[in-house]
Amino acid sequence: MKYYFATFLLTWNSLFPVDLNNLCIPDSSSEIYEKIEVLPYFCQGWNTYEHIFDPLLAENKFKTVIEVGVFLGKWTTYVAKQLPPGSKFFAIDRWESTEELRRSVDNDWLTNMYHQFLSNMIHSGLTDIVIPVKMDSLEAAKKFKELNIKADLIYIDAAHDFVSVYRDLNAWFPMLAENGMFCGDDWHWGGVQTAVKGFAEKKGFKIFIDGNFWKLKTNTSQ
């Protein structure tokens, strides 16, 4: 009985997270975390690029961060833990299983991604900084534009096919603050590379690459 009740609560919570229900970006993230039964910490993920971000984070270069494509929050945790007090980290994800994810990771990891992500943020003590935005990337970008939210660091790591990446680049670039960094993971995926190259060419920007990490060299960027 207890199990069914917990499952009902979790399903309810993941179907109607506070932000999506009201279609607005919450100022404080804490209420989103309050209702969940915390799962044990489990935070698989991909590259964090410490050699690139450690020096910038040490200099407090970033106060508002947007990550597009978050999964269980490995990169989120690494970055958010080093942000100065009062910072905001917007974590944008649908947290729904996709064909691409099913091809890349263990199926067990996909059953309760959002619940696991929220639990990981609670374990990491990041609930005051990390604001989960459970929305489609393009829908969220529209909302951020309306609210005129700007970020010092935007990390693009959602779907990796050309069309999705190209749309994400166009949708999220307007949210970059002056002197901000616009970057992402998985340069070695064909779709990512073609999209980033096409976007950079259109804007007249150069691209910096380090392994799978890419960043746009805008006129004012980090």
Ligand SMILES: C[S@@+](CC[C@H](N)C(=O)[O-])C[C@H]1O[C@@H](n2cnc3c(N)ncnc32)[C@H](O)[C@@H]1O
């Ligand atoms: C590669 S994972 C992100 C990894 C994470 N950045 C890390 O370093 O651990 C890609 C994530 O993008 C999300 N995603 C894919 N397409 C999306 C979309 N259109 N809108 C929102 N999230 C999306 C998936 O749910 C998945 O969690």
